[in-house]
Amino acid sequence: MKFKTTEINxxxxxxxxxxxGLEVFxxxxxxxxxxxxxxxxxxxxxxNCFSADGETVTVPAGIxxxxxxxxxxxxxxxxxxxxxxxxxxSNAYTSFDRTCYLFNSTNLFEENLKILLNFVxxxxxTKETVEKEQGIIGQEITMYDDMPNWxxxxxxxxxxxxxxxxxxxxxxxxETIAKITDKLLYSCYNTFYTPSNMFLVICGDVDENTVAxxxxxxxxxxxxxxxxxxxxxxxxxxxxxxxxxKMEVLKPLFxxxxxxxxxxxxxxxxxxxxxxxxxxxxxxxMYKRLIDEKLIDDDFTAEYNSGRGFAFVSLxxxxxxxxxxxxxxxxxxxxxxxxGISEEEFNTVKKGVTGIILKxxxxxxxxxxxxxxCAVKKVDLAEELKxxxxxxxxxxxxxxxxxxxxNYALSIIE
Amino acid sequence: MCNKEEILKNxxxxxxxxxxxxxxxxxxxxxxxLNEKEIAANALVPYLLTSCGKNYPDFQKLNxxxxxxxxxxxxxxxxxxxxxxxxxxxCSFLNDEVTEEKNEEKAVNLLLDLIFNPRVENGxxxxxxxxxxxxxTAEKIKALFxxxxxxxxxxxxxxxFKNEPYGNFVSGNLEDVLALTGETLYNAYINILxxxxxxxNVIGSKEPAGIKEKVLERLSKIDRDPAELNxxxxxxxxxxxxxxxxxxxxxxxxxxxxxxEKPYNILESAALSLFTDILGGGPYSKLFTVVREKMSLxxxxxxxxxxxxxxxxxxxxxxxxxxxxxxAEILNQLELIKKGEISLDEILSSxxxxxxxxxxxxxxxxxxxxxxxxxxxxxxIPTNQDVMARIDKVNINDIVNIAKTFKLSTVYLLLPKQx
Numbered sequence: 001m002k003f004k005t006t007e008i009n010x011x012x013x014x015x016x017x018x019x020x021g022l023e024v025f026x027x028x029x030x031x032x033x034x035x036x037x038x039x040x041x042x043x044x045x046x047x048n049c050f051s052a053d054g055e056t057v058t059v060p061a062g063i064x065x066x067x068x069x070x071x072x073x074x075x076x077x078x079x080x081x082x083x084x085x086x087x088x089x090s091n092a093y094t095s096f097d098r099t100c101y102l103f104n105s106t107n108l109f110e111e112n113l114k115i116l117l118n119f120v121x122x123x124x125x126t127k128e129t130v131e132k133e134q135g136i137i138g139q140e141i142t143m144y145d146d147m148p149n150w151x152x153x154x155x156x157x158x159x160x161x162x163x164x165x166x167x168x169x170x171x172x173x174x175e176t177i178a179k180i181t182d183k184l185l186y187s188c189y190n191t192f193y194t195p196s197n198m199f200l201v202i203c204g205d206v207d208e209n210t211v212a213x214x215x216x217x218x219x220x221x222x223x224x225x226x227x228x229x230x231x232x233x234x235x236x237x238x239x240x241x242x243x244x245x246k247m248e249v250l251k252p253l254f255x256x257x258x259x260x261x262x263x264x265x266x267x268x269x270x271x272x273x274x275x276x277x278x279x280x281x282x283x284x285x286m287y288k289r290l291i292d293e294k295l296i297d298d299d300f301t302a303e304y305n306s307g308r309g310f311a312f313v314s315l316x317x318x319x320x321x322x323x324x325x326x327x328x329x330x331x332x333x334x335x336x337x338x339x340g341i342s343e344e345e346f347n348t349v350k351k352g353v354t355g356i357i358l359k360x361x362x363x364x365x366x367x368x369x370x371x372x373x374c375a376v377k378k379v380d381l382a383e384e385l386k387x388x389x390x391x392x393x394x395x396x397x398x399x400x401x402x403x404x405x406x407n408y409a410l411s412i413i414e
Numbered sequence: 415m416c417n418k419e420e421i422l423k424n425x426x427x428x429x430x431x432x433x434x435x436x437x438x439x440x441x442x443x444x445x446x447x448l449n450e451k452e453i454a455a456n457a458l459v460p461y462l463l464t465s466c467g468k469n470y471p472d473f474q475k476l477n478x479x480x481x482x483x484x485x486x487x488x489x490x491x492x493x494x495x496x497x498x499x500x501x502x503x504x505c506s507f508l509n510d511e512v513t514e515e516k517n518e519e520k521a522v523n524l525l526l527d528l529i530f531n532p533r534v535e536n537g538x539x540x541x542x543x544x545x546x547x548x549x550x551t552a553e554k555i556k557a558l559f560x561x562x563x564x565x566x567x568x569x570x571x572x573x574x575f576k577n578e579p580y581g582n583f584v585s586g587n588l589e590d591v592l593a594l595t596g597e598t599l600y601n602a603y604i605n606i607l608x609x610x611x612x613x614x615n616v617i618g619s620k621e622p623a624g625i626k627e628k629v630l631e632r633l634s635k636i637d638r639d640p641a642e643l644n645x646x647x648x649x650x651x652x653x654x655x656x657x658x659x660x661x662x663x664x665x666x667x668x669x670x671x672x673x674x675e676k677p678y679n680i681l682e683s684a685a686l687s688l689f690t691d692i693l694g695g696g697p698y699s700k701l702f703t704v705v706r707e708k709m710s711l712x713x714x715x716x717x718x719x720x721x722x723x724x725x726x727x728x729x730x731x732x733x734x735x736x737x738x739x740x741x742a743e744i745l746n747q748l749e750l751i752k753k754g755e756i757s758l759d760e761i762l763s764s765x766x767x768x769x770x771x772x773x774x775x776x777x778x779x780x781x782x783x784x785x786x787x788x789x790x791x792x793x794x795i796p797t798n799q800d801v802m803a804r805i806d807k808v809n810i811n812d813i814v815n816i817a818k819t820f821k822l823s824t825v826y827l828l829l830p831k832q833x
Contacts, residue, residue, distance in 0.1 A: 081697065087766030291473070354485075355484030
């Protein structure tokens with residue numbers, strides 16, 4: 001097997017494409033006892049309409065997440081219990097654009113890798129096991145419904161998007177999951193769990209030839225082109241600029257969003273990341289004013305999110321005076337547009353962002369998370385690190401145009 | 415693995431050399447006997463010290479300085495370690511080899527400057543800083559209510575130890591926080607420097623130059639009189655307290671709190687860890703396999719122990735209609751353990767999982783640092799291998815015996831308000 005080798009932060013990143021189409025990334029962390037491994041597919045909650053065998057199929061909301069739960073069940077027993085024998089910690093998650101299965105182990109890497117590749121490669125669903133899962137996931141959905149932080153964010157997505165399925169809750173609702181059947185699960189599996197739509201990321205002290213050998217043994221599917229999800233055209237402006245929900249909270253929660261054009265270049269999304277830190281990070285005038293006026297507390301967050309067909313900035317927190325928060329947020333953005341961003345501020349934040357990334361190389365899980373993100377977005381980690389160095393103040397200032405009235409929405413829980 | 419030096423009475427620098435990280439972590443741990451009247455003031459001081467300083471008059475300037483040091487991370491943690499209060503101020507920064515700048519010395523000096531050179535005038539912290547930090551802490555206490563699972567657990571533990579200082583929130587009670595002033599906080603700050611046991615943990619590839627001398631120089635100006643730390647006590651027995659609260663939620667939260675007969679140190683805790691893990695830890699546990707998987711009653715149903723205070727909790731989220739069914743089954747699973755109905759498979763899975771998490775200890779600087787802090791009182795700090803050896807020796811009788819020492823103390827329910 002020929003591996004492509006790149007040196008990142010003094011260690012080697014090896015990659016290769018398996019004959020099945022599976023992309024494999026191995027970051028060699030020889031001095032760490034922990035190995036963090038993720039086997040994922042570029043399939044998430046937004047992929048609920050797709051074409052299969054020439055027909056357009058629309059599946060119930062929440063099915064990607066439901067499928068994730070069901071994958072752990074194998075004909076010869078539960079995958080969790082197989083990992084329990086080796087001691088590895090295993091888990092899985094579904095987000096908008098990906099489903100990932102992972103284990104974290106300090107022993108028996110080869111056995112664990114075999115279990116992981118095997119249970120994700122061999123689906124096993126029956127009518128009975130699907131019905132049982134509807135009870136457990138129903139409880140999970142109820143739990144999320146009681147979480148105001150979760151609700152305020154998902155409501156914001158409903159305000160920002162009119163057509164894009166990012167507006168649908170990842171786990172679906174009790175009503176939508178009731179429509180899920182074993183047949184639908186097989187249909188989604190066969191469409192999106194094809195190796196050429198998948199990736200394997202391993203960070204730790206492992207031998208790459210052993211990984212390649214195990215992949216040969218466990219990944220038996222032949223290479224085929226992955227299906228594509230079908231998205232309706234999404235308007236540029238927001239669906240609505242205000243959404244509110246009543247829940248019992250001690251103080252109102254808010255999520256302010258700015259919808260961005262989707263599918264930007266890596267350089268543009270990196271510049272957006274830096275811009276959001278300059279505008280709303282802990283060193284910004286916006287953050288200082290909000291804290292000084294006691295409008296927010298330190299769990300205020302500002303992030304840029306992007307994926308297939310969506311991109312937006314979100315500012316979230318809790319406040320007794322959400323109107324005043326919005327005033328300050330918009331005022332500071334206006335000031336940045338009028339007065340520009342200073343070279344000094346830009347350089348300091350860029351230095352900070354570089355530090356954030358370098359520190360992640362201390363932790364196999366965090367390196368894996370960066371590599372998974374790159375795999376999903378089909379970008380090169382080394383390229384991403386290089387781009388940060390190359391970003392200029394102009395690149396960042398150009399992104400300010402995202403922050404305009406027609407892109408703005410507010411979600412509150414009170 | 416550790417080099418421990420007592421540089422003054424009850425002031426130790428513990429250096430743990432490790433080459434695998436590109437950062438160095440230094441933590442100042444101030445440990446004091448838990449005193450109900452002092453919890454709120456003591457707990458706020460580390461946050462105040464890490465938000466500004468004489469040379470960094472506001473947090474914006476401080477944060478800019480941290481970004482300029484390649485996002486050096488300065489933070490505070492307050493917790494209880496048994497019946498003692500632990501106040502931690504830490505800094506984690508990239509090594510000079512990575513930044514190719516003099517990052518390390520600047521970061522160490524910044525940390526020392528924040529701890530020993532606070533922004534005070536006339537024997538008081540400045541009002542604007544105090545009000546800002548009080549507000550942030552008060553909001554944190556209030557915000558707990560928004561996270562119902564955490565809230566339910568916190569209220570249960572508070573109730574289990576309601577007649578002792580441990581039965582307080584780690585940040586203190588809301589009314590105590592709101593009553594704090596610049597003067598009371600300054601007095602608390604001086605008291606912390608004088609009375610606490612101080613552990614300075616350094617985890618990294620090399621000990622920052624001159625750190626011992628720098629600390630000694632600053633502490634020499636303080637009239638140190640360290641207080642004796644508390645020996646943690648746990649007692650069980652008495653009647654079970656039942657608490658029911660209501661909130662606008664869809665899913666009920668239930669917590670059962672159990673008290674043991676004593677706290678456990680790290681080397682004694684192997685049987686306790688196995689007991690709670692087999693009951694409601696990993697996916698092989700009784701609560702996961704029966705209450706969640708077989709009966710589909712809960713999405714989460716977990717048991718967690720706190721060895722340093724000798725108690726454990728079981729918490730779950732459940733439909734109101736199924737509360738009694740879930741409670742009966744949870745208690746039934748606990749009884750099965752007490753009767754010795756534990757399979758070899760369960761013991762083996764649990765031992766393997768617990769050892770796995772111990773193996774990974776040395777892959778995280780904060781985990782190493784916390785381990786040293788809570789186990790420092792041993793002459794030779796136990797290693798993860800020492801604890802693994804203890805886990806290997808635990809047998810079914812040890813698990814049954816420890817399970818039998820716990821008694822139900824509090825049953826807490828958070829129910830949906832009736833519409």
